[in-house]
Amino acid sequence: MKEGISKVxxxxxxxxxxxxxxxxxxxxxxxxxxxxxxxxxxxxLEISNAKASLVQLxxxxxxxxxxxxxxxxxxxxxxxxxIMVGLxxxxxxxxxxxxxxKFEIFSFFLIALYILTFGLAFLExxxxxxxxxxxxxxxxxxxxxxxxxxxxxxxxxxxxxxxxLILDALISDERDAAGNLxxxxxxxxxxxxxRAHDLIIIRNPYxxxxxxxxxxxxLIWIHKMTEYKSSDHSNVAVVFKRLLKIQRYRxxxxxxxxxxxxxxxxxxxxxQYAENLGINKATAQNYxxxxxxxxxxxxxxxxxxxxxxxxxxxxxxxxxxxxxxxxGTIFILxxxxxxxxxxxxxxxxxxxxxxxxISLAGLGDDVKLGAAGxxxxxxxxxxxxxxxxxxxxxxxxxxxxxxxISFILPFVCFVVVAIxxxxxxxxDVLKLxxxxxx
Numbered sequence: 001m002k003e004g005i006s007k008v009x010x011x012x013x014x015x016x017x018x019x020x021x022x023x024x025x026x027x028x029x030x031x032x033x034x035x036x037x038x039x040x041x042x043x044x045l046e047i048s049n050a051k052a053s054l055v056q057l058x059x060x061x062x063x064x065x066x067x068x069x070x071x072x073x074x075x076x077x078x079x080x081x082x083i084m085v086g087l088x089x090x091x092x093x094x095x096x097x098x099x100x101x102k103f104e105i106f107s108f109f110l111i112a113l114y115i116l117t118f119g120l121a122f123l124e125x126x127x128x129x130x131x132x133x134x135x136x137x138x139x140x141x142x143x144x145x146x147x148x149x150x151x152x153x154x155x156x157x158x159x160x161x162x163x164x165l166i167l168d169a170l171i172s173d174e175r176d177a178a179g180n181l182x183x184x185x186x187x188x189x190x191x192x193x194x195r196a197h198d199l200i201i202i203r204n205p206y207x208x209x210x211x212x213x214x215x216x217x218x219l220i221w222i223h224k225m226t227e228y229k230s231s232d233h234s235n236v237a238v239v240f241k242r243l244l245k246i247q248r249y250r251x252x253x254x255x256x257x258x259x260x261x262x263x264x265x266x267x268x269x270x271x272q273y274a275e276n277l278g279i280n281k282a283t284a285q286n287y288x289x290x291x292x293x294x295x296x297x298x299x300x301x302x303x304x305x306x307x308x309x310x311x312x313x314x315x316x317x318x319x320x321x322x323x324x325x326x327x328g329t330i331f332i333l334x335x336x337x338x339x340x341x342x343x344x345x346x347x348x349x350x351x352x353x354x355x356x357x358i359s360l361a362g363l364g365d366d367v368k369l370g371a372a373g374x375x376x377x378x379x380x381x382x383x384x385x386x387x388x389x390x391x392x393x394x395x396x397x398x399x400x401x402x403x404x405i406s407f408i409l410p411f412v413c414f415v416v417v418a419i420x421x422x423x424x425x426x427x428d429v430l431k432l433x434x435x436x437x438x
Contacts, residue, residue, distance in 0.1 A: 007135070007139070008135070008139045008142050008143050008146060009134065009135060009143060009146070010134070010135050013134040013135060013226070016134065016223070016225045016226065017131070017134055017143075017147070019216075019219060019220055019223060019225075020083070020127050020130055020131060020134075020147070021131070021146075021147045021150050022150070022216060023083065023123050023127045023216070024127065024147050024148055024150045024151040024154065025150045025151060025153050025154030025157070026090075026123070026212075026216065027090075027120045027123055027124060027151070027154070028150075028151040028152055028153065028154030028155035028156075028157075028158065029154040029155065029157055029158040029209070030090070030116065030117075030120060030158065030209070031059075031155055031158065032154075032155040032156070032158035032159045032162065032267065032288075032292065033158035033159070033161055033162045033166075033205060033206075033209070034055065034059055034113065034158075035056075035159075035162075035267050035268045035288075036159075036162045036163075036166065036167055036271060036281070036285055036288070037055050037109075037202065038052045038053055038055050038056065038268050038269075038271075038385070038389075039052070039271040039272060039275070039281055039284075040166065040167065040170060040172075040173075040198070040202065040281070041055060041106065041109075043170075043172050043173060043181065043183060043281075044170070044172045044183075044194075044195060044198050044199070045195075046184070047106070048389070048393050049272065049389035049390070049392045049393050050389040050390040050393055051389075052389065053268070053385045053386040053388070053389035054110060054386065055109075055110065055113065056264060056268060056381060056382055056385040056386070057110075057382045057383075057385070057386055058110040058111070058113045058114045058117075058382075059113045059114070059116075059117050059381070059382070060117065060264065060378050060379060060380070060381035060382035061114065061117075061379065061382040062113070062114045062115070062116070062117025062118050062120065062121060063117055063120065063121045063124070063375055063376065063378040063379060063381075063382075064376050064378065064379035064382065065114075065118070065121070066089075066117070066118040066121035066122065067121045067124075067125050067372045067373075067375035067376040067378075068369075068372045068376065070082055070085075070086070070121050070122040070125040070126065070372065070375070071125050071368050071369050071371060071372030071375075072236065072369075072372075073085065073122070074125065074126045074368050075368045075369065079126045079127075079129070079130040079133075080220065080225050082122050082125065082126035083122065083123060083126050083127060083130075083220060084217060084220060084221060085119075085122050086118075086119045086120065086121070086122025086123040086126065087119060087123070087213050087214075087216060087217040087220070088119065088217065089115060089116070089118040089119030089122060090116055090119030090120060090123070090210075090213045091119070091210045091211075091213040091214050091217070092115055092116075092119070092210075093112050093113065093114070093115035093116025093117070093118070093119060094112075094116055094206045094207065094209045094210030094213065095206075095207065095210045096108075096111065096112035096115060096116075097109070097112050097202070097203045097206035097207060098203060098207060100112050100199075101199040101202065101203035104195060104196065104199055112206075119213075121375055121378075124375045124378070125368075125371050125372055125375045126371075127147075128144065128353075128356060128371055128374075128375075129360065129367050129368060129371045131143055131144050131147045132144055132357065132360065132367070133367075134226075137361075137362075140357055140361075141306060141311050141353075141354065141357040141358070141361075142303060142306050142307065144353045144356065144357050145299070145302070145303040145306060145350070145353045145354065145357075146303055147353075148299065148352065148353035149296070149299045149300050149303055151299075152292055152295045152296040152299055152349070153296060155292050155295070156289065156292045156293060156296055159285060159288050159289045159292050160289060161205055162205075162285060163282055163285035163286060163288075163289060165201070165204070165205055166201055166202055166205065167281045167282040167285050168282045169198075169201045170198050170201060170281070170282075171183075171194045171197055171198060172194050172195070172198050173280060173281045173282065175280055179278045179280070236369065239366055239369045240369060240373075242366060243363070243366055243369065243370055243373065246363075247423075248358065248359060248361070248424055249359045249360070249363070249370060249373070251420050251423060251424075252355055252356075252358060252359025252360075252374065252420065253359065253373045253374055253376075253377050254377075254416065254420070255355050255359075255416055255419075255420035255421075256352070256355045256356065256359070256374050256377035256378075256380070257377040257378075257379065257380035258380055258412075258413040258414075258416040258417060259351045259352060259355060259380070259413060259416075259417050260352070260377060260378045260379075260380040260381045261380030261381055261383065261384035261409070261410070261413050262322070262326075262348065262384075262409075262410040262414060262417075263348050263351075263352070263381070264380075264381035264384065264385055265384055265385055265388050265406075265407070265409055265410050265413075266291070266326075266341060266344050266345065266348070266407075266410055267288060267291065267292075267345075268385050268388075269385070269388060269389075269392065269403070269406065269407075270284065270287055270288050270291060270338075270341055270342075271284040271285060271288065272392055272403055273329075273338060273341060273403045273404075273407075274287055276401055276403040277334065277335065277338065287338060287342060290342050291341070291342040291344070291345040292345065294342065294343070294345045294346045294349075295345040295346065295348060295349045296349075297346075298345070298347075298349035298350070299349040299350070301349075302314065302318070302349055302350040306354075310425070311354050311357065311358055312358060312421045312424040312425045313421070313425060314350060314354070315350060315351065315354050315355070315358075315417065315420075315421040315424075316418055316421035316425070318347045318348075318349075318350045318351060319347070319351070319414050319415075319417040319418035319421055320414075320418055321346070321347035322344055322347040322348060322410070322414035322417070323411055323414045323415060323418065325340045325341070325343045325344040325347065326340070326341075326344055326407050326408075326410045326411040326414060327340075327411060328340030328343075329341040329344065329404065329407045329410075330400070330404050330405060330407050330408060330411065331400075331404070333401070333404065337404060341407070344410070347414075351417060355374075355417070355420070356371075356374055358424055359374055360374070380413075384409055384413075387409065388406045388407075388409050391405065391406040391409075392406050
């Protein structure tokens, strides 16, 4: 290690780092307690996969809507104030699940999720660059990967709760000995009773989540943190014009859009993939938990590898690995394809924080608005799942089950990430050559 390189997290920032890192787990929890709702609403409300996927459109669309306002707020005030606003919005969206379940309206659930992710947009837009700012710039990528390592822990917790407290308790997912759903065969009165019961089951974890968010809000409010305010008051349009001239940032936003799309598709439709093999939702969610466990362990391993391997090089290797496993998901029928889908999570583990840190490197005061662009890129998780849901609704495509063929979309996403990683290395080599010849 070079002399003079500071620790990944300096002692003076340690408590602040721990508190802000808890937010990574908090939005991971929200992401992955929500993903199984696509399958749950599809059965309970008897709607298509494409319509049920509007859950993801609402959830990740909230990121796109609020990322820029969040960045402008943090730019004018501070990261800490932005985080506090985010937590208030997060709790509000979670508590809106109560009236949504009471009135049994699908669109009300979508609105609640949309507002909840307004809060997540504030948190991600502010927490990610806040972590980058807590120390030496040379250790920023490792520091962000360390903080992001706790995101999948929250995700894993969300998956377990979704499996044990939601999917296991849904009466609408009861099946006969042959594995066929019984709910479609029920009378209208029976369906109404089951619907009321199951919506309460879906509602309750969100109410508890809202209360937990308020506790975190109070802890952050009373803790004194270093306030980072921008000294640059340039016009927003001027800043974005400046950002878009930077190749690595511009292409990083595109890569992040496709990566998030791949992640959400792989984790949302693993349940449908397993159901096509005759596995019920609760059991299928266990495979999602396996995938997330692999993601968690791989995130810590990849963070350690970054000490020895350049981020863009490691990103390229992981993107190629994702291409290989999604190809297996498409063409290997049966449990082999499902295991390939699970394995994909190992290669996704590195991608979000690494693309994020590479794209924001050296942006100075522009990092707050630059972060907004990368959080807006999460809209990929809103746009792609409904398209994949529409493919799955086709049943059979080219004599291959539609659940399998639909994973051509994540495959393409990993191709885009691999191209970004390769171009980053090519760009850095060119920049080094130019610097050496000045």
